[in-house]
Amino acid sequence: MNYGNDVRPGFDIGSIRGFDPSTTGMYRDGLREFNGLWSRLSTDINMVERVEILKGPSSVLYGQSEPAGVINKVSKRPIDTPIHQVEIQAGNYNRYQGSIDLGGPLDSDGKVLYRLVGMVRDSETQYKYDQDHRSQDNRELLAPSITFKPSEKTSLTLQAEYLHAKTGVSAQVGTANRVSKIMIGDYSYDKNERKQYSIGYLFEHQLSPTWTFRQNFRSSKVDFQYARMGDDSLNGSLLSRSKSYIDEQLNGIALDNQAQAKFNTGALSHTLLMGIDFQRSAYTLSDGDAVDAADTLDIGNPVYGRYIARPAYTSINSSAIRQSGIYLQDQVKVGDHWVFTLGGRRDWAKIDRSNKLTGVKGDEQKDQASTYRLGLAYVFDNGFAPYASYAESFNPSAGVDGNGKTFKPTTGKQYEAGVRYMPANSQSLFTFSVFEITQQNVVTYSNTGAFQTGEIRSRGAELEIKTALSDNMNLITALTYNDVEVTKTGGIGIGSKGDSPVYVPREGASAWLDYNISTGPLAGLGIGGGVRYTGESNGGNPWGESYTNRSYTQFDAMLNYRYQTQWRFSLNANNILDKEYTVCGWGSCTMGYARSVIASAQYNF
Structure with missing residues (x-):
């Protein structure tokens, strides 16, 4: 991940083609997962049926998004085939987890279906205060859903979810380009806790053989508290620490109305998609910061478990988009070979801000834009499909610059060309692509405020292979080269012209190979292994001291065994050689993910 093992929500996301999708590029069932300044909606992996990574600007269908693409997580939903699954896990750092996944029909006609997903985790992390205390990674999840299918043409799925995550912090004593294993804060003070609630529905009705109507809705709320300490100054072995406390409440609703028509006009086969969507998010952030002489830490002999007073709020701000x-x-589609895609979108956005501590209301900000998408592909009979595309993105930027000027929306353009190959009668897929993305109106930062003078250009190539080497052996591999460059800047914030943005690696590669035994005395046994390489990245130069995050390579392994149809046992190990690395940016560094080993037993009944 770009930010190392940072346990804060949103910092466990990598980049897509050089850009961070965690703020505006995360979607759930086609609806955006909102974020405040610190808080954000997130999806536990136990809730996910699959993850779709849609590369390229997706504003035409999704509105606000990063120029490189979006990540859409598809929820587990009620199903026709009964599922009754219980799983327990145990791993290093005293990790213990139990989960359930139950579903199936509630009536004999199969017109009412249900799904219930639940999970409880009690775990520590690699971040250690002293012999008896580590940062936590605890979580509880409960997500019921029910589907009504009065006919073959109509379905309505009601969804609800509760997620409580308590993870602590990862701040350690370090310098601009290195980090120690001494925790800056104190387990009695550090806090990273999030309670998340959401309800919604997915509705679909086939109006005719040509037309289908869909409406998706979700209302969400996040209650987030974050307390951490930072290094202020060092006198000998005594570290003076700053402290902050953040209390943020986030509320959001998202609604998407969509009509789809499939029809022919002569030799042309159309899939027409049209819609109207609406989204609103609002957050209130209460923030307190202070430096207290009583909160010093002797890094030569750190003592934890002390009482540390919470600072008073120095600002209370609210924002609504x-x-x-x-x-x-x-x-x-023209015949059996040509495929054309043409799309357009018009957006209207409004941002309101106010300071609740002073009662001062900020300027109202209104933005509107049109974005477009073009695509062309030719599908050969042998499975080759060369393609080319152009797409745009639009993302309103909340806030004002150091001169009090309202920010313009951040926009993006992408050009892409490539080829896909899917051999007939196989599950293999080979993809090669080259692309250029330009993001305009990038917000940059300095000691005197924020300014909108930046532009980032990303050029790269990607190769992805997913293939079955035999009936029992599968290979997944990917290679990425990404030349990301700051092309316009005031020399502040994102770096000087010609620099690459902080945290973004130039190269990346991964490979995974697994083999499953289907016959003989070892039938049901599976084994797999993989390797991940992350290239060098820019660590920034906040004080004129440039430094580079080194490249690193990690190895993973898996072993599983399926006994009859009910039992499945597995052992997963990530970073099995326990490769130590750090990821730095703008004066702070975070340790990378240490080795993790998790054993699980799953029972289906």
């Missing part, structure tokens, strides 16, 4: 949009896309 409303965005509505209309979109239209037509995918046209």
Whole structure:
């Protein structure tokens, strides 16, 4: 991950083609997962059926998004086939977890289906205060859903979810380009806790053989508290520490109305998609910061478990963003080979801000834009499909610069060309692509405020292979080269012209090979292994001292065994050689993920 093993929400996401999707590029069932300044919606992996990574600007269908693409997580939903699954896990750092996944029909006709997903985790992490105390990684999840299918043409799925995560912090004593294993804060003070609630529905009705209507809705709330300490100054072995406390409440709703039509006009086959969507998010942030002489830490002999007073709030700010949009896309097939895609979207956004501590209301900010998407592909009979595309993105930027000027929306453009190959009668897929992405109106920062003078250009190539080497052996591999460069800047914030942005590696590679035994005395046994390489990245130069994050390579392994149809045992190990590395940016560093080993037993009944 770009930020190392940072346990804060949103910092466990990597980059897509050189850009961070964690703020505006995260979606759940096609609806955006909102974020405040610190808080954000997140999805536990136990809730996910699959993850879709849509590369390239996706504003045409999704509104606000990063120029490189979006990540859409598809929830586990009620199913026709009964599922009754219980799983327990145990791992290093005293990790213990139990989960359930139950579902199936509630009536004999199969018109009412249900799904219930639940999980409880009690775990520590690699971050250690003293012999008896580590940072925590605890979590509880409960997510019921029910589907009504009065006919083959209509379905309504109601969803609800509760997630409570308590993870602590990862701040350790360090310098601009190195980090120790001494915790800066104190287990009695450090806090990173999030309670998340959401309800929603997914509705679909087939109006005719041509037209289908869908409406998706979700209302969400996040209650987030974050307390941490930072290094202020060092006198000998005595470290003076700053402290901060953040209390943020985030509320959001998202609604997408979509109509799809499939029809022919002569030799042309159309899949027409049109819709109207609306989203609103609002957060209130209470923030307190202070430096107290009583909060010093002797890094030569650190003592934890002391009482540390919470600082008084120094600011209470609120912000609300409303965005509505209309979109239209037509995918046209000409015969058996040509495929054209043309789409357009119009967005209207409004941002309100206010300081609740002073009662001062900020300037109202209104933005609107049109974005477009073009694509062309030719599908050969042998499975080769060369393609080319152009797409745009639009993302309103909340806030004002150091001169009090309201920010313009951040926009992006992408050009992409490549080829996909899917051999007939196989599950293999080979993809090669080259791309160029330019993001304009990048917000940059300095000691005197924020300014919107930046532009980032990303050029790269990607190769992805997913293939079955035999009936029992599968290979997944990916290679990425990404030349990301700051092309316009005031020399502040994101770096000087010609620099690469902080945290973004130039190269990346991964490979995974697994083999499953289907016959003989070892039938049901599976084994797999993989390697991940992350190239060098820019660590920033906040004080004129440039430094580089070194490249690193990690190895993973898996062993599983399926006994009859009920039992499945597995052992997963990440970073099995326990490779130590750090990721730095703008004067702070974070340790990378240490070795983790998790054993699990799953029972299906």
